[in-house]
Amino acid sequence: MLQVAFAYAIQCVVMDTLSLRARKKLRTRQALVDTALRRFAEHGFDATTLDDLCDEVEVSKRTFFRYFTSKEDAALAPTHDLWAAFLAELHTREAVDGATVLEMLRDTLLAALAAMPADGWTERVAQSRRLAAVTPSMNAHGLQFCDRTTRAVITVLRERFGYPEHDLRVRLVVDMALAAYHCALDEWVFRPGPASRDELAACLHEAFAALPGSVTLQGPGH
Amino acid sequence: MLQVAFAYAIQCVVMDTLSLRARKKLRTRQALVDTALRRFAEHGFDATTLDDLCDEVEVSKRTFFRYFTSKEDAALAPTHDLWAAFLAELHTREAVDGATVLEMLRDTLLAALAAMPADGWTERVAQSRRLAAVTPSMNAHGLQFCDRTTRAVITVLRERFGYPEHDLRVRLVVDMALAAYHCALDEWVFRPGPASRDELAACLHEAFAALPGSVTLQGPGH
DNA sequence: GACGCAATTGCCACTGAGAGGCGTAATGCT
DNA sequence: AGCATTACGCCTCTCAGTGGCAATTGCGTC
Numbered sequence: 094m095l096q097v098a099f100a101y102a103i104q105c106v107v108m109d110t111l112s113l114r115a116r117k118k119l120r121t122r123q124a125l126v127d128t129a130l131r132r133f134a135e136h137g138f139d140a141t142t143l144d145d146l147c148d149e150v151e152v153s154k155r156t157f158f159r160y161f162t163s164k165e166d167a168a169l170a171p172t173h174d175l176w177a178a179f180l181a182e183l184h185t186r187e188a189v190d191g192a193t194v195l196e197m198l199r200d201t202l203l204a205a206l207a208a209m210p211a212d213g214w215t216e217r218v219a220q221s222r223r224l225a226a227v228t229p230s231m232n233a234h235g236l237q238f239c240d241r242t243t244r245a246v247i248t249v250l251r252e253r254f255g256y257p258e259h260d261l262r263v264r265l266v267v268d269m270a271l272a273a274y275h276c277a278l279d280e281w282v283f284r285p286g287p288a289s290r291d292e293l294a295a296c297l298h299e300a301f302a303a304l305p306g307s308v309t310l311q312g313p314g315h
Numbered sequence: 316m317l318q319v320a321f322a323y324a325i326q327c328v329v330m331d332t333l334s335l336r337a338r339k340k341l342r343t344r345q346a347l348v349d350t351a352l353r354r355f356a357e358h359g360f361d362a363t364t365l366d367d368l369c370d371e372v373e374v375s376k377r378t379f380f381r382y383f384t385s386k387e388d389a390a391l392a393p394t395h396d397l398w399a400a401f402l403a404e405l406h407t408r409e410a411v412d413g414a415t416v417l418e419m420l421r422d423t424l425l426a427a428l429a430a431m432p433a434d435g436w437t438e439r440v441a442q443s444r445r446l447a448a449v450t451p452s453m454n455a456h457g458l459q460f461c462d463r464t465t466r467a468v469i470t471v472l473r474e475r476f477g478y479p480e481h482d483l484r485v486r487l488v489v490d491m492a493l494a495a496y497h498c499a500l501d502e503w504v505f506r507p508g509p510a511s512r513d514e515l516a517a518c519l520h521e522a523f524a525a526l527p528g529s530v531t532l533q534g535p536g537h
Numbered sequence: 538g539a540c541g542c543a544a545t546t547g548c549c550a551c552t553g554a555g556a557g558g559c560g561t562a563a564t565g566c567t
Numbered sequence: 568a569g570c571a572t573t574a575c576g577c578c579t580c581t582c583a584g585t586g587g588c589a590a591t592t593g594c595g596t597c
Contacts, residue, residue: 114564114573142553153576158555188535197534229459236462237455254535261498261522265529268494269487276486300483305530307487312419313410313476336544336593364582375547380584 122160122170124150129167130220138168138228165234168224171217172235176242178205183249194250194263198270199301203294215290222282239275243267273300344382344392346372351389352442360390360450387456390446393439394457398464400427405471416472416485420492421523425516437512444504461497465489495522 111119128150132141143164147154161167182204189197209215225231246267250256256263277296281288333341350372354363365386369376383389404426411419431437447453468489472478478485499518503510 112565117564118574143555144553154555155557155577156575159574162555164554190534192534193530194532194534195530232462233455233459236458237451240454240458261502261525262529262532264498265491265494265522265525266532268497269491269529272487272490272494275490276483280483300487303483303487307484307491308415308417308527308530310416310484310488312412312414312416334594339593340545365584366582376584377548377586378546381545384584386583 118160121150121152121156125152125157125160125167126170126217129164130217130224133168133224133228134220138164138224138231163234165231168221168231169235169238171214171221173238174214175205175209175218176238178208180242180245180249181205182208183246184253188254194266195270195301195304198246198267199273199297202270202274203297206290206294206297209290215288215293218278219282219288222278226279226283239271243271269304270301273297273304276300276303343372343374343378347374347379347382347389348392348439351386352439352446355390355446355450356442360386360446360453385456387453390443390453391457391460393436393443395460396436397427397431397440398460400430402464402467402471403427404430405468406475410476416488417492417523417526420468420489421495421519424492424496425519428512428516428519431512437510437515440500441504441510444500448501448505461493465493491526492523495519495526498522498525 125146129141129146132146132149143154143157147157157167161170166173179202182201186197186201186204225235243264247264250263250267251258274297277293277300280300281293281296286292347368351363351368354368354371365376365379369379379389383392388395401424404423408419408423408426447457465486469486472485472489473480496519499515499522502522503515503518508514
């Protein structure tokens, strides 16, 4: 009786957002990501086998591959979340008159960053990046993911704002934004001090601001 | 007798550059790259097993991995050659007064391009890029290699020209050059018409020239 | 020109990532 | 409660990549 009432309460509170099944999947997924990040950090990416990982989370390897396409994929999940939010934001964002594309990309990225979950997301990206820095295969997967995302962004920009296909600048500006992102991320992760979300935003501002000066950076003569 | 004379001639011509052993290694390596590129193009990267490949070249799989670190590595060899030449050139190149770093990187890249072997190198890079475009794991390896190279370039720039560690612009400008390279390469490979070396140089000039305008590219308002 | 030495190769066995088929269990819907 | 759907686990298989060890081949020397 009490259980029924309780179940009903749950239903009222959560049911309209997610079903039991969906919540369970989310929990499993999250457990896999967390455990993966922890074990990879403790014993190294290569030294951790999927069997170990799956044993701890108590899922079969078969199931693991229903959630992630590869071992690397699980460890890169936090980054994927950010870029998914970025693309969503890019679709809906209004154009601001007089703004450059670079500014728009920066602001879209900052908006995506603000949309990330509050519970430990920053720790997870930081951990993920630290792992990627010492794990070639993770780095490779991450870069390949960025490349895919880049192409998606270019497509959106062309569709929404009607840039011609042959204009190289669209691709170049997106790659610049990506460079600034990577630069900011490394700055944020490997610099001493706490790695808060606001710090990352500050690093992003700094990196994007440094872009114009990079083009005209003088050689050793000056 | 004639054989001796012949052997001596060979010795005079080639010996001072490469020993028999070294030539044999080079031949094996080249055969592996060529066969790999051809088979990957014919049947697809994933559908081609290393056993198939090694059978054709008549080398054991063990030996394959003494030449290349991975299946992808073999297919990306042409690109690796270019960047190796780029780094070598960057070490020896004199600084030009009044030139920007971006210009220097462009010219260094063009010099490296000119240093590539005449015998079918262009065909091999083109083929390699075409494969990477449809093969995620190859693309990932390629990008990871570019990333490593990028860091090496940054180190050289800092050492030779004394940029401070904390100056983000060094990294950003190298990433810009890399973006221009990728842009030019895709333009060159996927555009109709012949893919000659001069064409690639032209694409590189075009892409590098488009960089400054990309920073200030205006949004849809205009 | 035969020798020993070092480098290169082939064979074999092994690990771990990843894919796929199929039966079973849990969940959602009526 | 009953049925349909979805998710999961077990098993098997392929293939990339590693390491040990013995055999071969090229190199320098006497």
